Amino acid sequence: xxxxxxxxxxxxxxxxxxxxxxxxxxxxxxxxxxxxxxxxxxxxxxxxxxxxxxxxxxxxxxxxxxxxxxxxxxxxxxxxxxxxxxxxxxxxxxxxxxxxxxxxxxxxxxxxxxxxxxxxxxxxxxxxxxxxxxxxxxxxxxxxxxxxxxxxxxxxxxxxxxxxxxxxxxxxxxxxxxxxxxxxxxxxxxxxxxxxxxxxxxxxxxxxxxxxxxxxxxxxxxxxxxxxxxxxxxxxxxxxxxxxxxxxxxxxxxxxxxxxxxxxxxxxxxxxxxxxxxxxxxxxxxxxxxxxxxxxxxxxxxxxxxxxxxxxxxxxxxxxxxxxxxxxxxxxxxxxxxxxxxxxxxxxxxxxxxxxxxxxxxxxxxxxxxxxxxxxxxxxxxxxxx
Amino acid sequence: xxxxxxxxxxxxxxxxxxxxxxxxxxxxxxxxxxxxxxxxxxxxxxxxxxxxxxxxxxxxxxxxxxxxxxxxxxxxxxxxxxxxxxxxxxxxxxxxxxxxxxxxxxxxxxxxxxxxxxxxxxxxxxxxxxxxxxxxxxxxxxxxxxxxxxxxxxxxxxxxxxxxxxxxxxxxxxxxxxxxxxxxxxxxxxxxxxxxxxxxxxx
Numbered sequence: 001x002x003x004x005x006x007x008x009x010x011x012x013x014x015x016x017x018x019x020x021x022x023x024x025x026x027x028x029x030x031x032x033x034x035x036x037x038x039x040x041x042x043x044x045x046x047x048x049x050x051x052x053x054x055x056x057x058x059x060x061x062x063x064x065x066x067x068x069x070x071x072x073x074x075x076x077x078x079x080x081x082x083x084x085x086x087x088x089x090x091x092x093x094x095x096x097x098x099x100x101x102x103x104x105x106x107x108x109x110x111x112x113x114x115x116x117x118x119x120x121x122x123x124x125x126x127x128x129x130x131x132x133x134x135x136x137x138x139x140x141x142x143x144x145x146x147x148x149x150x151x152x153x154x155x156x157x158x159x160x161x162x163x164x165x166x167x168x169x170x171x172x173x174x175x176x177x178x179x180x181x182x183x184x185x186x187x188x189x190x191x192x193x194x195x196x197x198x199x200x201x202x203x204x205x206x207x208x209x210x211x212x213x214x215x216x217x218x219x220x221x222x223x224x225x226x227x228x229x230x231x232x233x234x235x236x237x238x239x240x241x242x243x244x245x246x247x248x249x250x251x252x253x254x255x256x257x258x259x260x261x262x263x264x265x266x267x268x269x270x271x272x273x274x275x276x277x278x279x280x281x282x283x284x285x286x287x288x289x290x291x292x293x294x295x296x297x298x299x300x301x302x303x304x305x306x307x308x309x310x311x312x313x314x315x316x317x318x319x320x321x322x323x324x325x326x327x328x329x330x331x332x333x334x335x336x337x338x339x340x341x342x343x344x345x346x347x348x349x350x351x352x353x354x355x356x357x358x359x360x361x362x363x364x365x366x367x368x369x370x371x372x373x374x375x376x377x378x379x380x381x382x383x384x385x386x
Numbered sequence: 387x388x389x390x391x392x393x394x395x396x397x398x399x400x401x402x403x404x405x406x407x408x409x410x411x412x413x414x415x416x417x418x419x420x421x422x423x424x425x426x427x428x429x430x431x432x433x434x435x436x437x438x439x440x441x442x443x444x445x446x447x448x449x450x451x452x453x454x455x456x457x458x459x460x461x462x463x464x465x466x467x468x469x470x471x472x473x474x475x476x477x478x479x480x481x482x483x484x485x486x487x488x489x490x491x492x493x494x495x496x497x498x499x500x501x502x503x504x505x506x507x508x509x510x511x512x513x514x515x516x517x518x519x520x521x522x523x524x525x526x527x528x529x530x531x532x533x534x535x536x537x538x539x540x541x542x543x544x545x546x547x548x549x550x551x552x553x554x555x556x557x558x559x560x561x562x563x564x565x566x567x568x569x570x571x572x573x574x575x576x577x578x579x580x581x582x583x584x585x586x587x588x589x
Contacts, residue, residue, distance in 0.1 A: 066537075318414070
């Protein structure tokens with residue numbers, strides 16, 4: 001193969017640009033491409049290898065979850081929320097339960113709050129670990145980092161299975177508490193998992209964060225400015241990587257998050273590397289919360305006894321509740337008209353809204369980088385399409 | 387958030403606008419502001435730029451479909467019955483037209499407060515269904531307003547890219563509306579009967 005000097009390459013590129021329109025190439029990336037995390041498609045216009053236009057296309061998994069939820073009782077939507085973001089069903093449960101509790105003014109007993117925090121932070125651990133694994137897969141590190149992450153994820157999913165009866169589709173939380181109490185020995189087992197998790201994190205960090213190829217592929221790629229991040233409604237690790245200090249656990253202090261001592265990691269550049277590092281650091285903070293919660297959890301009831309499970313009818317009105325799910329702000333908006341079904345049931349999906357700025361981040365990037373940038377948004381199509 | 391104060395601030399900043407407070411009966415206590423469509427854009431701009439409120443983050447945008455409502459009340463009327471004037475109870479029905487509604491939940495990332503709930507309503511559910519888009523102010527509304535357009539059929543004026551987002555482009559109806567009837571394509575049911583047959587009669 002003939003070697004081309006960088007200067008010649010640049011001239012060749014600008015010649016291609018000069019030809020303008022007919023040099024542009026329209027391609028459709030997805031919907032069955034392995035890097036699109038499900039059935040997601042991007043209409044990309046390329047100038048050589050550079051992206052000049054990118055339009056995301058969704059809806060392949062659309063089943064109108066909101067319409068279905070409006071035709072059944074409040075509780076009947078609880079198992080369906082598992083299927084939104086199927087990586088983190090326990091946080092979905094929590095967001096929905098929290099909103100209904102706001103709507104009907106239900107108090108949650110203390111032990112249930114602790115269980116919620118513990119399960120939510122475990123969910124965050126397994127979600128961030130596998131997101132990083134998938135990200136590495138998309139950079140070409142085929143298999144190994146992903147399998148390392150999945151090994152740890154499976155340990156956490158085993159805990160979920162022993163608690164809720166299912167690895168992923170937990171259907172665990174109820175309005176005013178949780179469905180069942182912790183099984184015998186669960187706390188001890190969780191303590192063991194939490195104590196061993198830092199070893200995996202250290203290994204993962206040593207393996208990845210100073211890897212030369214990873215640095216070359218991630219630093220300065222897909223930069224998202226602070227201003228655009230706020231304007232575009234970006235939430236979660238992606239927002240914090242752009243340098244905005246906004247974590248709903250700190251802002252709203254929902255549940256009992258005001259009792260724990262933890263920090264919010266903030267990025268500086270807003271590039272892919274920052275988004276990757278934020279997730280690693282957040283896992284360490286989650287471990288801190290978990291250690292405190294496992295230490296402080298008290299005995300007591302797990303359900304509010306005054307809440308009716310059958311024939312549950314909140315007073316007419318509306319409520320918007322939100323939590324910090326691993327992917328960003330997961331919100332539910334409910335309008336009640338006093339009947340057993342919600343009049344309006346709305347999910348505010350972080351995955352969908354975080355895709356708003358995908359085009360802005362990808363403009364000028366190569367196709368290979370587009371895949372990596374897309375990977376750091378961290379989406380699940382079950383939630384994007386609903 | 388003190389809605390009364392925000393309301394008077396808005397009315398001072400945007401002359402001639404009429405803002406109503408919509409009371410929310412649930413324990414959540416999230417009351418909202420109902421805006422007139424002529425002034426929505428200026429009000430939104432004010433809410434974003436005001437140094438005290440600084441609502442820089444539009445979290446959630448959603449549509450709500452309110453059907454035509456019929457309220458009936460019993461009225462006592464004087465009427466001739468068999469040649470004698472008597473007081474008769476009569477049921478009088480009043481129809482109020484339905485409308486589509488767009489609801490916005492605003493927060494401030496800098497001041498860390500919220501939510502402020504804004505609502506804007508269309509004239510009716512059939513032909514006057516245009517509302518001003520707030521995407522030029524908060525970009526996070528871009529996909530969500532597209533979704534409302536797709537599922538509820540509200541046309542957002544000034545939206546940069548108003549296309550269907552979840553349903554396919556050739557789809558004609560708006561499935562989240564309360565009076566939406568599912569299509570009649572029972573591929574799995576060669577001979578419709580009972581409930582299925584009844585449903586297919588509606589078309």
